[in-house]
Structures are given as C-alpha cells and as structure tokens.
Amino acid sequence: MLEGLLIGLGAAFSFQNIIMVVLGCLTGTFIGMLPGLGPMSIIAIMIPIAITIGDPSAALILLAGVYYGAIFGGSTSSILLNAPGVAGTVATSFDGYPMARGGQAGKALTVAAIASFAGGTIGAVLLMIFAPALSTVALLFHSAEYFALMVVGLSAIAAFAGSGNVAKAVLMTLVGLMMATVGEGALFNMPRFTMGLMDLQSGFSFITLAMAMFALPEAIFLVMNPARSVQGSSKNDIKDLRITRKEASQIAPVIGRQSIQGFFIGVLPGAGATIASFLGYAVERNLAPEKEQKEFGKGSVKGLAAPETANNAACTGSFVPLLTLGIPGSGTTAILLGALIALNVTPGPRLMTDSPEIFWAVIVSMYIGNIVLLILNLPLIPYIARVLSIPRTYLIPFILFFTLMGSYIGQNNSTELLILVGFGVCATILKFADYPLAPLLIGFILGSMLEDNFSRSMQLYDGISFIFERPMTSGLITVAIILIVLPSVRARFF
Amino acid sequence: MQLDRWIALVILCISLIYGYSAFFVMDELLAPFLRRNPIWPSTFPKILSVLAVATSFIILLKIERSVERNTSSDMDLSELKNYKIKEAIILLALMVAYALLLRPAGFLLSTVSFLSLGGVVLGERKIYILIPITTLATVIIWYLVQGILGIFLRPLPYFL
Numbered sequence: 001m002l003e004g005l006l007i008g009l010g011a012a013f014s015f016q017n018i019i020m021v022v023l024g025c026l027t028g029t030f031i032g033m034l035p036g037l038g039p040m041s042i043i044a045i046m047i048p049i050a051i052t053i054g055d056p057s058a059a060l061i062l063l064a065g066v067y068y069g070a071i072f073g074g075s076t077s078s079i080l081l082n083a084p085g086v087a088g089t090v091a092t093s094f095d096g097y098p099m100a101r102g103g104q105a106g107k108a109l110t111v112a113a114i115a116s117f118a119g120g121t122i123g124a125v126l127l128m129i130f131a132p133a134l135s136t137v138a139l140l141f142h143s144a145e146y147f148a149l150m151v152v153g154l155s156a157i158a159a160f161a162g163s164g165n166v167a168k169a170v171l172m173t174l175v176g177l178m179m180a181t182v183g184e185g186a187l188f189n190m191p192r193f194t195m196g197l198m199d200l201q202s203g204f205s206f207i208t209l210a211m212a213m214f215a216l217p218e219a220i221f222l223v224m225n226p227a228r229s230v231q232g233s234s235k236n237d238i239k240d241l242r243i244t245r246k247e248a249s250q251i252a253p254v255i256g257r258q259s260i261q262g263f264f265i266g267v268l269p270g271a272g273a274t275i276a277s278f279l280g281y282a283v284e285r286n287l288a289p290e291k292e293q294k295e296f297g298k299g300s301v302k303g304l305a306a307p308e309t310a311n312n313a314a315c316t317g318s319f320v321p322l323l324t325l326g327i328p329g330s331g332t333t334a335i336l337l338g339a340l341i342a343l344n345v346t347p348g349p350r351l352m353t354d355s356p357e358i359f360w361a362v363i364v365s366m367y368i369g370n371i372v373l374l375i376l377n378l379p380l381i382p383y384i385a386r387v388l389s390i391p392r393t394y395l396i397p398f399i400l401f402f403t404l405m406g407s408y409i410g411q412n413n414s415t416e417l418l419i420l421v422g423f424g425v426c427a428t429i430l431k432f433a434d435y436p437l438a439p440l441l442i443g444f445i446l447g448s449m450l451e452d453n454f455s456r457s458m459q460l461y462d463g464i465s466f467i468f469e470r471p472m473t474s475g476l477i478t479v480a481i482i483l484i485v486l487p488s489v490r491a492r493f494f
Numbered sequence: 495m496q497l498d499r500w501i502a503l504v505i506l507c508i509s510l511i512y513g514y515s516a517f518f519v520m521d522e523l524l525a526p527f528l529r530r531n532p533i534w535p536s537t538f539p540k541i542l543s544v545l546a547v548a549t550s551f552i553i554l555l556k557i558e559r560s561v562e563r564n565t566s567s568d569m570d571l572s573e574l575k576n577y578k579i580k581e582a583i584i585l586l587a588l589m590v591a592y593a594l595l596l597r598p599a600g601f602l603l604s605t606v607s608f609l610s611l612g613g614v615v616l617g618e619r620k621i622y623i624l625i626p627i628t629t630l631a632t633v634i635i636w637y638l639v640q641g642i643l644g645i646f647l648r649p650l651p652y653f654l
Contacts, residue, residue, distance in 0.1 A: 045644070167552045168498065171505060174546040178512055181539050188535040190523070193515065223585055223616065224577035394627070397612030400589060401605065405635075408596070409645055417593030421586060432571045433498040451538045458533040 005128070008360025017058050018372075021065040021365070025373045028069020029380075033077050034402070034409075039070035039086065039315075040332045047339045056343040057361040063339060064365040067332065068120060068373050071273075071315060075112045075308060080105060080387050081399050083215035083406065087206060087445045088273035088311040091281045093214055094438060095296065095303030102299050105385035110241040110378065111301055112308045115255055117374040119309035122259035123266070123316030124366040131320050141268050143456035144466040148476030149268070150450040153275045154442060155282075155483035166484065169439045172430075176440040179204055180447020187455050199415045208407040208420045209444055213437045215403045216424030221431075222396055241381055243301075250292075251305040254284050262310030266317025273311035273318075278442055280310030282483070316366060323347050323359060497571060499554055506550035513543030584615050600654075601647040605632040 024046075031042050046066050050059035071088070078084040079096035092112065099108035141149075154173055182193045183203025194200040243251075258280045265276040284306035285296045296303040315332070322333045324347075340347055351359050387395075407420045427437055457466040467473055516539035524534060552558055592608045599607075609628035610621070618624050639645050 165558075167549055167558045171502070171546065171549040171553060174509075174542055174549060175505060178509075178539070178542050178546065181542070185535070190535050192520065192535060192539065193512065220582050220586070223582045224579060225573075226578070391618075393613045393616040393618035394624075396585075396616055397609045397628075398631070400585065400612065401609055404589060404592060405639075409639065412646075414593050414596055417596070418590065421589050421593065425586065429497075430501065432574075433496075433501050435498065435501065454538060455533045458537070459531065462532050 005360060005364070007357050008362075008364035010357075013364075017061045018368075020053075020058050020062040021368050021372050022376065024062045024065020024067075025069040025369065025376055028066040028071075029073040029076070029373070029377065030069075032070035032073020034073075034406070039067050039074070040335055042066055042070045043332060043335045043339070047335070047342065050339055051342050054343075056340075056345050056358055057365075059339070059343055060358070060362050061365040061368065063336060064362070064369040065372065067315070067336075068116070068312075068366075068369040071312060072113065072116055072373055072377060075116065076109065076384060077402075079108045079112060079304075080385070081215060081402070082218045083399070083403060084210050087210070088277055088315075089307075090210060090214070090274070090438070090441055090445075091277040091307035092304065092311075094281065094307075095298070095300045097214075097218070098297070098299035099301075099304060100385075104240075104299065105387075106241045106381055107243060107301075108304060109381045109385055110243060111247075111251065111304050113374055113377050113381065114243075115251065115258075115305040115308035116312045117370050118255045119259050119262060119312030120316055120370040121367060122256075123263045123313035124363060124370070126260070126263045126313075127316055127319060127366070128363055131324050142470075143453040143460065144470045144473045145476065146268075147450060147453035147457055148467075148473040148480070149275065150446050150453065151480040152476050152483070153278055153446055154439075154450070155480040165434065165436070168435050170484070172435055172437065172440040173443040176443025176445075177447045177450070179209070179440075180444050181451065185448065185451065187452050199413065199419075203448075204419070204444070205407065205411050205416060206445065208411070208416050209423060210441060211403045211406050212420050212423030213427045213441050215399060215406075216420065217428040217431050217437070219396055219399045219403065220424065220428050222392065222399075226392065241378065247301045251301050254302050254305045255309045257287075258284070258306050258309035259313045262313030263317040265310070266314030267320045273314040274445055276314035276317075277307035277311040280306040286483075286486075319362065319366075323351060323362065499556075502550045502553035506547060506554065509543050509546035509550060512539065513547065516540045516543055581615055585612060588612055588615070597648065598652050600650040600652070601636055602632055602649050603651060605635075 027046070028039070028042055031045075032039065043063055043066055046063060050062050053059045053062065074084065074086050074089040075092045075096070078089040078093035079100050082093050082097040084090040084093050096108045096112060099105070099111075154177075180203070182200055184191045184194075184201055191201060261283065262273075262276040262280055265279065266272060281296075281303060284302055285293055288296070288300075288302060292300065292302065318333050322337060337347060345351070345355060345358050390398075403424075404417055404420065407416050408414070430437060458464065460466065461469065467477055516536045520536040520539070521534065524536075528534065588608055588611055592604055595604045595607075606625070606629050609632065610625050613624045613628070614621070636647055636649055640647050640649075
C-alpha cells in the first residue's frame with residue numbers, strides 16, 4: 001500500500017497538477033454556490049476541459065478539485081441562504097442556517113470546511129485500506145436491504161420532530177412520498193397522478209421543491225419580519241471564524257463517527273451522500289445528551305458537523321464500487337466514469353493491477369483536493385460570510401432571484417417557477433403551523449428509490465415475505481420502527 | 495380549530511382523493527397480463543394513502559399528546575398582525591410576473607425589473623444606485639450562465 005501511495009504521490013505532485021487542483025477547487029466552490037448546479041452538473045461541464053488536458057492523472061486531479069469544491073460551495077449556499085442546491089446538503093441547512101442567522105456565519109462556514117475536510121480525508125484513508133474488501137460486501141446488498149435502508153433513512157424524521165410532533169413529521173414524510181409518485185416512474189412506465197398535465201409528466205423537480213421548502217419561506221419571512229435579519233449582529237461576529245475549545249471537543253467525536261458511518265453508507269451503490277447526511281444528523285441527535293438535543297435545528301455545531309462530515313465521507317466511499325468494480329454508485333461517479341472512459345481508463349477489478357498509477361493518483365488527488373480546499377477556503381470565509389451583511393433591500397430580491405434561477409436552470413421551464421411560488425406559499429403556511437418541512441423533502445428525495453426497491457423485492461419474493469425472510473432487512477426495519485416510536489414513548493413515559 | 499388541524503384536514507382531503515385515484519382509477523388502466531404481478535403501479539400509492547389518512551386523523555383528533563411546542567420554527571401565528579404581509583404578497587406577485595415575463599421579455603429586462611422593483615418594495619429609495627447595481631449583476635449572471643456554463647437564456651425580448 002505504501003508503495004502504491006508513493007506511485008500516486010509521484011503522479012500527482014507536479015507544478016501543473018497543483019495548479020489544476022487549485023483551479024478545480026476554486027471553480028467548483030464558486031459555481032457550486034449557485035443553487036441548481038450541483039457537483040454532477042459542474043463535473044459534466046468540466047469534462048471537455050479535463051479531456052483536453054490529456055494526462056489522466058492531471059485530469060482526475062482537476063475533477064477531484066472540482067468535486068470537493070462543488071460540495072463545499074453547495075454547503076455555503078445552504079448555510080448562508082438556506083438554499084440547498086443538491087440533496088446532499090439539505091441536512092447542512094438545518095443547523096447551518098440558524099447559526100448564520102444568529103450572527104455566526106463565519107463559524108458555521110469554518111465548521112463546515114473542517115468537517116468536510118475531515119470527512120473527505122478520513123474517507124480517503126478508509127478507501128485506501130478497505131476498497132477491495134468492501135466491493136464484495138456492497139454486492140451483498142440486494143433490493144430488500146436497500147428498501148430497508150431507505151426506511152431507516154426516512155425514520156430519521158424522528159430527529160426533526162419535537163416531543164408530541166411525531167405525527168406531523170410522519171404526515172410530512174408521507175406527503176413527500178406521495179409527491180414522489182407523481183409522474184412517469186422508471187419501473188412502471190406509466191404516468192401517475194399527472195392530471196393530464198404534460199408539465200407533470202416527469203414529476204416534480206427536486207430543486208424546485210428544495211427551494212420552495214427552504215429558501216422561499218425564509219425569504220418571505222425575512223420580508224414580513226425585518227427584525228429577523230442577521231443585521232443585528234456586528235460584522236465582526238459574522239466574519240469571526242474562531243471555534244471555542246468546548247465546541248472543538250463537541251464536534252471531534254461527531255467527525256470521527258460520521259466519517260466512518262458516512263463512508264460505509266457511501267460504499268453502497270445508490271445510497272450515497274443524501275442518506276448518509278440524513279442518517280448522520282439523526283444518529284448524532286439521538287446520541288446527544290437531552291440538553292444538547294434541544295439545540296439541534298436551532299444552530300448546533302454538532303448538527304452542522306454531522307451531515308457535513310457524513311456527506312463528504314460518503315462521496316469518497318462512492319468511489320469504492322467505481323474503482324474496484326467499475327460500477328458508479330451515484331450520479332456524480334457515473335459522470336466521472338464517463339470521464340475516465342473518455343481518458344482511455346477503464347475502472348474495474350483490473351485497474352489496481354493494470355494501471356496502479358491511475359488508481360493511486362485518484363486517491364492522492366482526494367487528499368490534495370481536501371487539503372487545498374481547506375487552505376483556499378478558510379481565508380475566503382470572512383469574505384463569503386459578508387454576503388449576510390448586504391442590506392436587506394438588495395439581499396432579499398437576490399435570494400428570491402437565485403431561488404427562481406435555481407429552479408429555472410434545472411428544467412428550462414417557466415411553469416416550474418409558478419410551481420415554486422405555489423409550493424413556497426404552502427410551505428410558509430405549514431411553517432406557521434409548526435409542521436417540519438425537512439421530512440417532506442426527505443420523503444420526496446427517497447420516494448422513488450424506496451418504491452423501486454420495494455417493487456423489485458415484491459417481484460422477487462412474490463409478495464411481502466422478503467421483510468421476514470432476509471435477516472438484514474428485518475433488522476433494519478426493526479431499527480426504523482424503534483427510531484420512530486422512541487420519541488413518543490419517551491414523551492409519554494419519561 | 496387551530497391552524498395545524500385545519501392543515502391536517504386539507505391533507506386528509508388530498509389523501510382521500512389520492513387514495514380514490516389509486517384504489518379505483520389507476521387499476522382500470524392496467525393491462526390484463528400485468529394484473530398477475532405481485533406489484534401494481536397503484537400498490538405503493540395505496541399504502542401511502544392509507545397511512546396518510548390514518549396520520550391525518552391522529553392530528554385532527556389530537557390523539558398524540560403534545561408536550562411542548564416545536565420551537566424550531568420562530569414563525570409565530572399570533573404575531574401575524576405585526577408582520578409586513580403586504581410587502582410579502584407584492585414580492586410573491588413580482589415572482590409570478592417574473593415567471594410569466596421571463597421568456598417574452600427576455601432575461602435581462604425581466605431580471606433587472608424584478609430586482610429593482612423588489613428593492614423598491616422593500617424600501618430602497620436610492621434608485622440611482624439600485625438600478626446600476628442590479629443591471630451589472632444581471633449582465634454578469636447572464637454571461638456566467640450562458641457564456642461560460644452554456645445554459646441558454648434568451649437575453650432580449652422576443653421581438654428583438
């Protein structure tokens with residue numbers, strides 16, 4: 001392994017490659033901040049440039065920089081504007097945005113940067129050690145286990161519901177799942193609940209729903225209640241990056257746990273950063289002492305560090321099936337697979353033996369990407385955080401505009417903007433009635449995957465018996481039930 | 495009745511319509527040979543509708559004991575009269591107008607108008623600063639999105 005690492009370092013460390021990773025990180029960070037443009041779109045845009053470079057190692061290093069930069073950029077818009085551009089950064093906004101609103105934008109961005117760095121780096125170490133062995137474990141996961149894993153992911157709703165509000169969270173999850181059934185599903189090839197409207201043929205767009213559930217109600221409320229603005233905090237508070245010793249000791253174990261959990265979830269094809277971040281948030285909330293649990297959702301550093309670490313570690317984990325089996329585990333790795341093939345590199349079991357310099361260059365590029373990202377972004381954070389000190393007469397119209405553009409760019413359809421406004425108004429009313437909106441979005445994101453895996457399992461087992469016949473499935477379903485029931489039992493008896 | 499229970503009632507009605515469609519409409523469209531499958535396109539929606547109806551009733555009938563107010567949201571309905579609702583409605587109307595005018599009026603004109611009018615609605619009175627800033631920002635964003643990222647946005651009105 002050490003020999004391989006040296007091969008990778010030899011391939012990666014050159015002046016040209018360092019420039020590539022710096023450019024990649026900067027490009028990824030700035031474009032990633034635009035809602036609607038996630039890592040997948042940005043890497044797709046950068047592929048022609050990577051191919052022009054010709055050298056696979058240099059191209060991969062550029063793309064790794066773009067990838068990590070885009071993830072951090074997405075977190076930035078979640079934290080500062082409550083506008084998660086991709087599903088993997090939705091959980092980041094739960095505590096990141098309240099921190100920013102409370103005048104701790106600089107600190108929130110610093111925690112996110114450090115957590116991302118740690119998640120990505122620990123993930124890369126785990127990738128190096130466990131890649132070959134894990135690829136066989138990932139193949140043991142069948143549709144029944146995926147279905148159960150999604151149910152556990154959905155049970156994370158319990159983490160967002162206060163005592164006595166579990167029913168509201170469950171109802172919101174069900175509404176999200178119902179919305180995910182609108183349109184033509186991949187499995188049945190038949191339009192459902194479209195009411196004959198062509199615009200609903202492909203279902204609701206994730207980005208429209210994310211903007212409507214998070215960014216728009218916040219912007220509307222900033223308009224209605226000017227006192228809510230962060231302008232009450234001084235500019236120095238907003239720019240302050242310092243993390244106290246107490247906060248560092250709080251987030252250190254979270255980072256350790258979530259790096260490992262996120263990585264192993266990321267290894268499973270299809271599970272990816274989204275489930276890792278939601279589960280990471282839920283697990284850390286449940287593990288926290290009761291006093292700290294109440295801080296979750298209101299600006300807890302633990303609540304911010306958990307999803308940030310987990311989604312970065314999961315992104316690294318998703319490289320395991322790609323590099324060892326040639327199977328892309330997520331949309332982003334599918335695009336990277338295309339880039340690798342265009343560069344005449346075929347990932348798979350033989351990559352490690354046939355082209356060790358490429359395999360190890362990818363791993364080394366992950367370390368370099370993470371380190372460069374941290375070095376570049378920490379000094380930039382005070383400037384990025386200044387976004388919040390822009391006068392509200394400018395800031396709010398721009399937030400609304402980016403919300404609209406995020407939705408429009410994804411679909412290129414004006415009807416999408418009307419849907420956005422409609423859902424935004426509904427989301428605001430729901431917030432007034434204390435309905436948590438995160439479960440709705442989680443339900444929507446996981447809905448189609450949940451139904452696909454449920455349907456495949458039903459077909460394979462000719463009924464629902466797969467839940468009882470497969471031990472791992474039964475175990476996961478039991479965990480999910482406990483997660484949902486526990487808050488109500490706690491509220492009633494303790 | 496409290497707002498949360500009114501919402502539960504609305505969701506209950508939506509779930510009943512959704513469930514009616516899943517139980518009685520969708521299956522009629524199914525080809526006969528597909529009816530032998532253990533899973534139909536309506537199976538998952540049927541499960542969801544039953545669960546949604548049951549959960550709506552739990553909220554509507556206050557079966558779950560609420561021990562604390564979920565304070566994660568600081569939007570307070572009792573403070574509604576103190577909020578600037580008129581401004582929020584005007585901005586929402588501007589968003590609708592933007593959606594309708596984006597294609598016919600072109601990206602540049604509609605965006606500059608939206609950002610400038612939005613600023614004015616929120617109380618910005620230095621229009622001589624507002625319009626140049628929004629124009630500059632709009633042109634930069636248009637160049638970034640179309641020129642660099644290659645996503646087409648018609649810059650000018652349809653007749654130009």
